[in-house]
Amino acid sequence: MPPPIEFELRRRTLLAGTAAVAAASVARLAHAQEQAGSAASAQQQSDIALTVNGTEHRITVDNRTTLLDVLREDLHLTGTKKGCDHGQCGACTCSVNGERINSCLSLAVLHDGDDVTTIEGRGAPGQLDPMQAAFVSHDAFQCGYCTPGQIQSAHAVIGEIRAGIPSHVTSDLTAVIELTEAEIRERMSGNICRCGAYSNILAAITEVAEDQA
Amino acid sequence: MEFNEPAGQNLFDNARLVGKPAARIDGPLKVSGLAPYAYERHDVVEGQLYGYPVGATISHGRILSMDVEAARAAPGVRAVVTTLDIAPLALGMLNVARLFGGDEVQHYHQAIAVVVADSFEQARAAAGLITAEYATGDAADFDLHAAFERLQGSGDPDTLVGDVDTAFRSAAAVVDQMYHTASISHAAMEPHASIVDWSDGERMRVWTSNQMINWTRGSIATxxxxxxELVQLESPYVGGGFGGKLWLRADAVLAAIGSRAAGAPVKLALPRPFVMNNTTHRAATVQRVRLAAASDGRLTGIWHEAASHSLPGGRGENATAQTPYFYATDTMRVKHHIVAMPLPEASDMRAPGEASGHMGLEVAMDELAEALEMDPVQLRIVNDTQVNPSEPSQPFSERNYVACLETGAEAFGWSDRSATPGQRREGQWLIGMGMAGAYRGTPVRPSGARAILENGRLIIETDMTDIGTGSYTVLAQTAAEVMGLTLDEVEMRLGNSLYPVSSGSGGQFGAASSTAGVYAACMALRGEIGERLGYDAPEFSDGLVVSGDSSQALADLQGRFEAVDEMTIGNFQDNYLLATFGAHFAEVAVHIATGETRVRRMVSTIDAGRILNPTTARSQLIGGMTMxxxxxxxxEMALDTGRGYFVNHDLAGYEVAVHADILDQEVIFLDTADAVATPLxxxxxxxxxxxxxGAAVANAVYNATGVRVRDFPLTLDRLLGGLPELA
Structure with missing residues (x-):
């Protein structure tokens, strides 16, 4: 497999430091500002600081821009996917301050100071994290478009069960919640996979959870 | 290379890699978010602007006027192009709905404008400012069932064997039922998306999400x-297709028009609701299935008549597609009617025709088994055939349907099933078992590739796509096998119109066709290497090329060796009917109070020739079972019959299966070898x-409850009235 150009870009970005990314996005918005007239757009934009995968970014965002679009369009972290933009498919799932959210349903301006982990922050080819590796070994995807969101939810689901957060299928709210197939399936049901890899995803999550136990 | 006779013994019969499980070679990129999909190609061209579509809000009629002044004046807007600004664009390959241009509206959410702006938010906001005034067309009739009633018996049959009327008059048992299937959306996770650079109005570069590179390049040109030659198209990663990305769609057309208007590259993804009403779908069907059998279960007559909707000139969803070929019968009459309706374009979705048709035919077979007091597996076994039932001089190239049925029944534990419905209960759940057969044709298309050995590294280039099917991996397995290399010594380059034309991905022809094409290219490369080294009858194994006492490591060969070839298919294949077979078994639990159905376990037994990679093939099967x-x-795409559009146009209202719906799934491959199909x-x-x-599930629900539902999907309301009284 050739390394995708995006991968090379990302490496270059890392080498050059994050200032280049921030500058690029500011330039894009500055142009928009010119077009709109500065008075109106000043109210339509906000300066925020976001820590993404351990790197702090100071960026100016359109107040209408979702966290998802900031990640994909401004920071060029396109591993977080846009499947529906309605919070219905889960492809945009990422971790914010340690909790999974649908990043398409959340405006970037609400995340000033937040700490975001995207799929790119989990691991890269050659250094996959255990969940990513388990998804490969269990063939837990086909087209791959929902996959980053599935992996983000998978990590979160194990944590939520261990934290004792009940779900619809938790039968005893006073007992320790077992990490059962039913619990995993229920909690993963916000992440749609149209290719239908659910059985393999379950196997991958179960393997990782057991290894961690 | 031409495949002009059935394959003899060859290297794939004792393969190291082909036919063996292998993890996807594109897997690490996909799980780390680094596989670049169409909308994500920030790297390919500078200065990308954002496009956003506007869709028609009537089902059919004409646009009288559009007001775009506010949109043009909106912040960040670079261009606005409406459908009234340009002449109707020509139709691409097998498109029947116009994608853009002119004042005619043929269906709801047909694209009527594109806005280009500096940011996505600006483009979307400006698109919302555009208004259109319409002259709506005459009220349309969306009653498919009534249309079927009118059309029934009319027109020449598509297939006619013997005299069905006589067969039905003298049959020991007859089934005669109506079945309805709903319109279905592909609903791929990645919406249709493209980046197009047509800044200069000359050369066009397209980064898109498409299954068929060469067809779509041609459609853009048309x-x-x-x-x-002016169009270059790339689609290395496709976030799900299922037939929905076979053709050119509005995302690429609008991005191209927007790019030309703005003089800059434009990226445009269809908003999720547009996927339902702007793109294609599997059309609803109405089916009447009549089966006649002798007392021993042998079919004496099959009469399948169906209707589906389409825009004029389209193909609809031919639910009779499998019927002429599946079961032996003395007589047969088959007819599909297309009913014109001003709805979004009906077109191919995964097993077009058969997927809906099995809901009629295979539920009817279950009903016939019951009428005959015969086991449904046995009924199918006695009606097996080794020749095309509608053309008996044509044999199947290979058909192991009976083995599928017997192997599956054994693995599933079919003998535990009660033939009488409603006998098994566990608490509030009624438990049932059902099964159905599976038939799908398996066309083989010509497919080309380029094989390059450069400084010891093997590179394969072909315009073949990987839509999640595993093309990257099975093609690499094939190339490594032929060249005597390991999987990680092969670099695959797919989905680019600069590469040799392949079969593309669709109609379940992709893997079989494109592996044959890579085989042809690699054999040509072997010839090239042997010739340049002066090796007589060279053999390739363990990374070496060997001839007599001479041998060299491929890794040590200096310079570039290159070969391009295409596998073409000889006429001999026409002498055979090529098809794949399966038997699906399902156990369901139906809640006695709510009618909720849970598919507790499934076993599918599959006869599809050599399984190139059992890992990726199994994923396709469980994916199909899930879908x-x-x-x-x-x-169910719910049709608003007043306004003529699919109402539930998002993933909340259109309910695909989720994790919680999928329990135990087992796939058994017979793993045979069909020498007529391809060299592999x-x-x-x-x-x-x-x-x-779906038919297996429906038959299991009947077995659980005694309620026979013939209208799909099998939602709770269709079961509730027939469920037993609560104790």
Missing amino acids: TFGIDP SIGGVLSE KAKGVGELGVCGV
Whole structure:
């Protein structure tokens, strides 16, 4: 497999430091500002600081821009996917301050100071994290478009069960919640996979959870 | 290379890699978010602007005027182009709805404008400012069932064998029932998306999400009236297709128009609701299935007549597609009617025709088994055939349907099933077992590739796509096998119109066809290497090229060796009917109070020639089973018959199967070898998993409850009235 150009870009970005990314996005918005007239757009934009995968970014965002679009369009972290933009498919799932959210349903301006982990922050080819590796070994995807969101939810689901957060299928709210197939399936049901890899995803999550136990 | 006779013994019969499980070679990129999909190609061209579509809000009629002044004046807007600004664009390959241009509206959410702006938010906001005034067309009739009643018996049959009327008069048992299937959306996770750079109005570069590179490149050229040589199209990763990305769609057309208008590259993804009403779907069907049998179960007559909707000139969803070929019968009459309706374009979706058709035919077979007091597996076994039932001089190239039935029944534990419905109960749940057969044709298409050995590294280039099917991996397995290399010594380059034309991905022809093409290219490369080294009859194994006492490591060969070839298919294949077969078994639990159906376990047994990679093939099968569970239990594009559009146009209202719906799934491959199909003796598997699974579930629901539902999806309301009284 050739390394995708995006991968090379990302490496270059890392080498050059994050200032280049921030500058690029500011330039894009500055142009928009010119077009709109500065008075109106000043109210339509906000300066925020976001820590993404351990790197702090100071960026100016359109107040209408979702966290998802900031990640994909401004920071060029396109591993977080846009499947529906309605919070219905889960492809945009990422971790914010340690909790999974649908990043398409959340405006970037609400995340000033937040700490975001995207799929790119989990691991890269050659250094996959255990969940990513388990998804490969269990063939837990086909087209791959929902996959980053599935992996983000998978990590979160194990944590939520261990934290004792009940779900619809938790039968005893006073007992320790077992990490059962039913619990995993229920909690993963916000992440749609149209290719239908659910059985393999379950196997991958179960393997990782057991290894961690 | 021409494949002009059935394959003899060859290297794939003792393969190291082909036919063995292998993890996807594109897997690490996909799980780390680094595989670049169409909308994500920030790297390919500078200065990308954002496009956003506007869709028609009537089902049919004309646009009288559009007001775009506010949109043009909106912040960040670079261009606005409306459908009234340009002449109707020509139709691309097998498109029947116009993608853009002119004042005619043929369906709801047909694109009527594109806005280009500096940011996505600006483009979307400006698009919302555009208004249109319409002259709506005459009220349309969306009653497919009534249309079927009118059309029934009319027109020449598509297939006619013997005299069905006589067969039905003298039959020991007859089934005669109506079945309805709903319109279904592909609903791929990645919406249709493209980046197009047509800044100069000359050369066009397209980064898109498409299954068929060469067809779509041609369609773009046709649509815009330009030379195909001016169009370069790339689609290395496709976030799900299922037939929905076979054709050119509005995302690429609008991005191209926007790019030309703005003089800059434009990226445009269809908003999720547009996927339902702007793109294509599997059309609803109405089916009447009549089966006549002798007392021993042998079919004496099959009469399948169906109707589906389409825009004029389209193909609809031919639910009779499998019927002429599946079962032995003395007589047969088959007819599909297309009913014109001003709805979004009906077109191919995974197993087009068969997926819906099995809901009629295979539920009817279950009903016939009951009428005969015969086991449904046995009924199918006695009606097996080794020749095309509608053309008995044509044998199947290979057909192991009976083995599928017997192997599956054994693995599933079919003998535990009660023939009488409603006998098994566990608490509030009624338990039942059902099964159905599966038939899907397996066409083979010509497919080309380029094989390059450069400084010891093997590179394969072909315009073949990987839509999640595993093309990257099975093609690399094939190339490594032929060249005597390991999988990680092969670099695959797919989905680019600069590469040799392949079969593309669709109709479950992709894997079988394109592996044959890579085989041809690699054999040509072997010839090239042997010739340049002066090796007589060279052999390739363990990384070496060997001839007599001479040998060299491929890794040590200096310079570049290159060969391009295409596998073409000789006429001999026409002497055979090529198809794949399966038997699906399902156990369901139906809640006695709510009618909720849970598919507790499934076993599918598959006869599809050599299985190139059991890992990726199994994923296609369980994927098909999953899609079918959604299809039979919940998926329905709900038609607003007043306004003529699909109302539930998002993933909340259109309910596909989710994790919680999918319990135990088992796939058994017979792993045979069909020497007529390709040199690798492989056939397709991608569509077989949506043929018959839904019918198996429906038959299991009947076995659980005694309620026979013939209108799909099998939603709670269709069961509730027939469920037993609560104790």
